Amino acid sequence: RMGVAVDYFDPLQPEQVEAGMRPETRIVYLESPGSLTFEVTDVKRVAEIAHTRGALVVFDNTWATPLFFKPYEHGVDVTVHAATKYLGGHSDLMMGIVTSTxxxxxxxxxxxQDLGMSTSPEDCWLVLRALRTLEVRLQRHMASGIRIAQWLQERPEVARVLHPALPDDPGHALWQRDFKGASGLFGLVLKPCSREAVAAMLNGMKLFGMGWSWGGYESLLIPTFPQxxxxxxxxxxxxxxxxxHVGLEAPEDLITDLEAGFARLGAAA
Incomplete structure (x- = not known):
């Protein structure tokens, strides 16, 4: 409706950005890591290509937050955050934030101003309050997330863990070069099993809720369908x-919950 055309590119192939640029291209939009399959993009390289052709780079930094990734040091012009997630951190508000050079x-x-967008004073207050604990929360999300990701790698039901902080992840080298930490959100691929077996696992979780948002204090586990x-x-x-999404609960309790879930998956299979 706004007269905007969109083309998509492989986040692992920056040269596709160059090949896809049109004379009228104005924005290259990035998210890294991707929030379903967690590919890491060479943001600096994409920004160089975009700027050479006169386009701006808009970057979604929700996964890493400003603590773990500094977008303006990598050539980004505009940064967006789902403040609903880590910046709020307590699962009690909905907000988006945009910053720029x-x-x-x-x-x-x-x-x-032209679009008339605004947010409530209470939501602003909630985010300002939550920012005071952002660093300590993220350190806990990261430590627990990596611990559980490593535990999942050893599970016989798991084919692959999608987490750029793991040394064997395809995006690890770029993550290590550009990022200062990792959040609690990552993915995993199960070995072939039925839809019913996955449902048996997920429906019986005690600590892991099911919800599409993330970044709050509670842990979440959902099926995804990238294809x-x-x-x-x-x-x-x-x-x-x-x-x-690994929340702020004790990781030992989360592992116990996952163990029981895998037992249900195996029984259903």
Missing amino acids: PEIHPRLRQGV KTRSATEWQVEGPCLRI
């Missing part, structure tokens, strides 16, 4: 995919 800010501010939404690439794996 000083050069872009007047246009950004004018656009927000249904891919356009630039194909998602080719043999087993079902899950996305896990």
Whole structure:
């Protein structure tokens, strides 16, 4: 309706950005890691390509937050955050935040005013309050998330863990170069099993809830279907995919919950 055309590119192939640029291209939009399959993009390289062709780079930094990734040091012009997630952190608000370089800010501010967007004083207060504990929360999310990801790698039901902080992840080298930490959100691919077996696992979880948002204090576990939404690439794996958000609960309790879930999966299979 707004007269905007969109083309998609493989986040692991920056040269596709260059090949896909049109004379009228104005924005290259990135999210890294991707929030379903967690590919890590060479943001700096993409920004160089975009700027050479006169386009701005808009980057979704929700996964890493400003503590673990510094987008403006990598050539980004505009950063967006789902403040609903880690910046809020307590699963009690819905908010988006946009920041930019000083050069872009007047246009950004004018656009927000023209569209009439605003947020409530209470939601602003909740985010300001939560920012005071962001660092300590993220350190816990990261430590627990990596511990559980490593535990999942050893499970016989798991074919692959999608977490860029793991040394054998395809995106690990880029993550290590560009990021200062990892959040509690990552994915896993199960070995082939039935839909009913996955349902038996998920429906009986005690600590892991089911919800599409993430970044709050509670742990979440949902099925994902990347193959249904891919356009630039194909998602080719043999087993079902899950996305896990490791919250602030004791990791030992979360592992116990997952162990029971895998037992239900095995029994159903």
